[in-house]
Amino acid sequence: MVEIKEVELKKENSIFGQISEYNHEKVVFCHDHETGLKAIIGIHNTVLGPALGGTRMWSYASDAEALDDVLRLSRGMTYKAAISGLNLGGGKAVIIGDAKKDKTEALMRRYGRFVKNLNGAYITAEDVGTTTKDMEYIKMETDHVAGLPEAVGGSGDPSPVTAYGTYMGMKAAAKKAYGSDSLSGKKISVQGVGHVGGYLVELLAKENAQVFITDIYEDRLKEISTKYGAKVVGMDEIYDLDVDIYAPCALGGTVNDNTIERLKCQIIAGSANNQLRDETVHGPALIERGIFYAPDFLINAGGLINVYSELQGYNRESAYAQTERIYGYTLDIFELAEKEGIYTQLAATKLAEKRIQSIGKVHSTY
Secondary structure, three states, X not given: OOOOOOOOOOOOOOHHHHHHHHOOOEEEEEEEOOOOEEEEEEEEEOOOOOEEEEEEEEOOOOHHHHHHHHHHHHHHHHHHHHHOOOOOEEEEEEEEXXXXXXXXXXXXXXXXXXXXXXXXXXXXXXXXXXXXXXXXXXXXOOOOEOOOOHHHOOOOOOHHHHHHHHHHHHHHHHHHHHOOOOOOOOEEEEEOOOHHHHHHHHHHHHOOOEEEXXXXXXXXXXXXXXXXXXXXXOOOHHHHOOOOEEEEOOOOOOEOHHHHOOOOOOEEOOOOOOOEOOXXXXXXXXXXXXXXXXXXXXXXXXXXXXXXXXXXXXXXXXXXXXXXXXXXXXXXXXXXXXXXXXXXXXXXXXXXXXXXXXXXXXXXXX
């Protein structure tokens, strides 16, 4: 059963108008009364292969906000796969609800049935608000799932690999900005210390960086602060810190009209998706302020690389080796952006689209 509610959309006043803006192939609205499931699956592009992307569970303020999120996230997955050289398309899904209160085995398994009905066009994995255990429940209903626990033959939590790729991108940005990729002594603010952010703090602490952290969960802050010696700051205070690097590792859109004027960093490099609220506005704005921006869908691709490796026959060393290449890719993007006089997110997007167009002459869609 599919339910589409009348909503107020942010841009064009129609659901199809919003979908058309990002040029998606397919958007599926999923509803099940018995389990309370309300989900949206976005398939952006399948020229390179089946769309792979995690399922996020979040308490969205409105259905329109959830739709906007899944559209932006799934488009980012297309570019992430393309620029990383993976034979995957871009997809993403959101489940509307509080992961701590509303998630049940039945809800996740019912969601798995919707994924199954897409016949392999979309492969799901974990994301914010979902876990490897949730992927096990989905696996009970469909084979089109990755990021499974190692105990059942999967690659386990992809967060450490995502964090490692982000770390590689951050070091490349430091090389560009400072002439050295050493982060020792650098002041780095990490916004969000969940799965990925926590592993990133660990890597930064090992390199003797001075780390500041914030998160909506007090218990998580206390744990990470105690473990790695990071200093806890307020949710809003993080934008005003005098730091070298700002690492957004929670939800997207934190680089916006309000925050850009407050940031005192030289580099933005984090694991969050869609960090720029409006790429065409805030990408150029960062250049004007002399801030080096490491494109989000490039440096946070480690998790996708890891999951893709699982589909191919998992090899952890190979996944980390491919993720390490993010360092060189990031330097290439800085060079291309400087050469063409464009912002880095646009440079990365152009490279991703070039690969899609090239392979599109061989393939059509999945």
